[in-house]
Amino acid sequence: xxxxxxxxxxxxxxxxxxxxxxxxxxxxxxxxxxxxxxxxxxxxxxxxxxxxxxxxxxxxxxxxxxxxxxxxxxxxxxxxxxxxxxxxxxxxxxxxxxxxxxxxxxxxx
Amino acid sequence: xxxxxxxxxxxxxxxxxxxxxxxxxxxxxxxxxxxxxxxxxxxxxxxxxxxxxxxxxxxxxxxxxxxxxxxxxxxxxxxxxxxxxxxxxxxxxxxxxxxxxxxxxxxxxxxxxx
Numbered sequence: 001x002x003x004x005x006x007x008x009x010x011x012x013x014x015x016x017x018x019x020x021x022x023x024x025x026x027x028x029x030x031x032x033x034x035x036x037x038x039x040x041x042x043x044x045x046x047x048x049x050x051x052x053x054x055x056x057x058x059x060x061x062x063x064x065x066x067x068x069x070x071x072x073x074x075x076x077x078x079x080x081x082x083x084x085x086x087x088x089x090x091x092x093x094x095x096x097x098x099x100x101x102x103x104x105x106x107x108x109x
Numbered sequence: 110x111x112x113x114x115x116x117x118x119x120x121x122x123x124x125x126x127x128x129x130x131x132x133x134x135x136x137x138x139x140x141x142x143x144x145x146x147x148x149x150x151x152x153x154x155x156x157x158x159x160x161x162x163x164x165x166x167x168x169x170x171x172x173x174x175x176x177x178x179x180x181x182x183x184x185x186x187x188x189x190x191x192x193x194x195x196x197x198x199x200x201x202x203x204x205x206x207x208x209x210x211x212x213x214x215x216x217x218x219x220x221x222x223x
Contacts, residue, residue, distance in 0.1 A: 008149075030208035033212075041216065041217070043152070043214050044214070048209055087152075099152050099153075100151055101150055101151045102151065
């Protein structure tokens with residue numbers, strides 16, 4: 001079967017750095033997406049990786065290793081507004097998105 | 110601004126009373142999706158349309174139906190809502206179906222079944 005694993009919850013301090021990991025087993029791979037979802041709101045797109053390596057976008061970076069079936073989302077200079085769930089999703093060989101359950105990130109002052 | 114709009118934002122219905130949720134988009138995207146998301150769970154794909162081509166997920170209950178009368182609009186019909194259907198329903202669009210096509214989400218409709 002297809003599977004996406006992420007930690008359920010993480011806590012970090014305002015101003016710090018946090019890394020949210022995602023491992024996946026899917027039938028085929030056509031890219032990995034990270035979305036941010038605030039409570040009660042819709043997911044919003046953060047990043048897309050299809051090749052190995054690090055993609056940097058402001059305070060957020062996303063890394064991919066296809067051979068290891070592994071990605072992480074790195075958030076720097078954490079702000080209180082970064083408190084949200086972060087969803088990892090993999091596009092499989094049928095171009096369907098397989099979603100993880102999300103990692104709830106709690107930021108403390 | 111180009112966007113995905115869902116109405117209503119909150120819907121309360123009674124057990125067994127049909128309900129229709131609507132989604133419209135001004136992005137002119139080819140693909141529209143309906144997801145069901147329950148608290149602290151991954152979004153679950155119910156259907157998607159690639160243009161007029163309807164794709165039903167194998168485990169989507171028959172109780173759920175969808176219509177896409179034109180490029181801009183898509184509807185989700187729940188024929189006989191049960192308590193287990195209470196959830197957030199998310200509509201999303203993407204320009205095309207291939208890789209790198211990010212999905213743009215509407216704000217969602219939160220459905221309560223009494």
